[in-house]
Amino acid sequence: MGLNESAVLEALRAVKDPDLHKDIVTLGFVKNLTIDAGRVGFTIELTTPACPVKDQLREQARAVVAQLAGVVGVDVEMTSQVRTSAHGDAGRAAVPGVKNVIAVGAGKGGVGKTTVAVNLAIALAKRGGKVAMIDGDIYGPNVPIMLGLQTQLTTDGNKIVPAEKYGIQVVSMGFLTQDDAPVIWRGPMLHGVIQQFFREVRWAEVDYLVIDLPPGTGDVALSLAQTVPVSGAIVVTTPQTVSLADTRRAVRMYQKLNIPTLGLIENMSHFVCPSCQHESDIFGKGGGESLAESLAVPFLGRIPIYEPIRVGGDIGVPIVVNEPDSPAGRAFLSAAERTAAQVSIASFRKPIPLTPVN
Ligand SMILES: Nc1ncnc2c1ncn2[C@@H]1O[C@H](COP(=O)(O)OP(=O)(O)O)[C@@H](O)[C@H]1O
Numbered sequence: 001m002g003l004n005e006s007a008v009l010e011a012l013r014a015v016k017d018p019d020l021h022k023d024i025v026t027l028g029f030v031k032n033l034t035i036d037a038g039r040v041g042f043t044i045e046l047t048t049p050a051c052p053v054k055d056q057l058r059e060q061a062r063a064v065v066a067q068l069a070g071v072v073g074v075d076v077e078m079t080s081q082v083r084t085s086a087h088g089d090a091g092r093a094a095v096p097g098v099k100n101v102i103a104v105g106a107g108k109g110g111v112g113k114t115t116v117a118v119n120l121a122i123a124l125a126k127r128g129g130k131v132a133m134i135d136g137d138i139y140g141p142n143v144p145i146m147l148g149l150q151t152q153l154t155t156d157g158n159k160i161v162p163a164e165k166y167g168i169q170v171v172s173m174g175f176l177t178q179d180d181a182p183v184i185w186r187g188p189m190l191h192g193v194i195q196q197f198f199r200e201v202r203w204a205e206v207d208y209l210v211i212d213l214p215p216g217t218g219d220v221a222l223s224l225a226q227t228v229p230v231s232g233a234i235v236v237t238t239p240q241t242v243s244l245a246d247t248r249r250a251v252r253m254y255q256k257l258n259i260p261t262l263g264l265i266e267n268m269s270h271f272v273c274p275s276c277q278h279e280s281d282i283f284g285k286g287g288g289e290s291l292a293e294s295l296a297v298p299f300l301g302r303i304p305i306y307e308p309i310r311v312g313g314d315i316g317v318p319i320v321v322n323e324p325d326s327p328a329g330r331a332f333l334s335a336a337e338r339t340a341a342q343v344s345i346a347s348f349r350k351p352i353p354l355t356p357v358n
Pocket residue numbers: 106108109110111112113114115116142215267268303304305306307309310311313314
């Protein structure tokens with residue numbers, strides 16, 4: 001067989017996406033294939049810029065094509081195009097400009113939900129995603145403090161313009177002064193605010209919109225589920241409260257609301273010494289993994305207890321900005337990659353028919 005397009009594609013079928021369990025040709029990832037006097041060029045378009053195995057896929061693709069007779073060189077370009085995993089319906093139209101809505105929740109307050117949401121959002125942006133954030137804590141917004149962002153939202157005459165910090169777009173009740181509130185926000189408070197955060201903000205080209213859910217009864221989760229199609233929820237736990245019951249309750253609640261659980265993050269899972277970076281498993285190891293396993297949801301990562309995470313939150317410089325190469329910073333970046341991979345997996349699933357929420 002001479003060197004032609006189908007020979008190259010046939011060879012590339014040997015390269016499998018480890019998350020999607022299919023080859024990159026079947027998945028439609030191979031683009032712009034050119035063959036010029038034995039030089040083969042193509043683009044692999046992944047579904048996430050934060051792909052943990054990007055380099056591995058590139059190398060595999062290069063290797064299988066290089067083996068073909070007549071090939072003198074291989075040029076592989078890696079790009080990404082985030083797919084949407086949230087399909088709207090009549091009651092819950094997708095938000096224009098937003099591909100994936102990711103909710104960050106927990107069975108309990110105080111487990112580090114906001115800390116995780118903020119660092120994950122920035123980590124996704126650092127990996128090349130276009131990221132936005134909604135502070136779902138209407139009555140006690142913490143996101144502005146953790147981002148070190150004191151500002152007021154403005155409108156472009158038509159829509160609300162989100163604030164920006166660390167490469168992410170963000171809206172929060174904390175950006176509304178008491179005086180502004182009645183002007184911009186009309187209608188019943190909580191549900192109205194959530195709807196307006198989605199519908200009346202000028203969101204532009206957002207791959208991942210992270211919403212920090214407040215602790216409590218699930219009012220905001222309910223509003224969210226009634227307002228937009230949600231790609232999935234990340235559930236944050238801690239080893240001290242790795243109470244199966246709490247986390248299971250949260251997962252069940254999202255299930256009822258038709259929000260799949262993208263995975264579990266174990267926060268404050270082990271201790272990292274701020275001065276010597278020594279890591280110790282003071283709570284034992286593997287609690288998060290086994291909890292995830294027993295709930296049949298993916299495990300997205302373990303974040304250490306690390307004083308600079310707390311300090312970073314207090315001074316508005318999140319750890320992924322301040323110490324991206326520390327064990328804690330790397331833990332968030334890797335959790336972000338796994339989150340992006342789960343969103344990508346979800347985008348290939350058949351949409352669950354949305355049933356009305358009562
Ligand atoms: N991994 C961590 N290491 C150290 N402190 C943390 C960590 N995660 C959260 N914190 C701190 O714990 C407190 C509660 O976190 P927060 O994100 O506000 O929780 P929640 O949103 O669940 O109520 C904050 O002071 C925060 O800085």
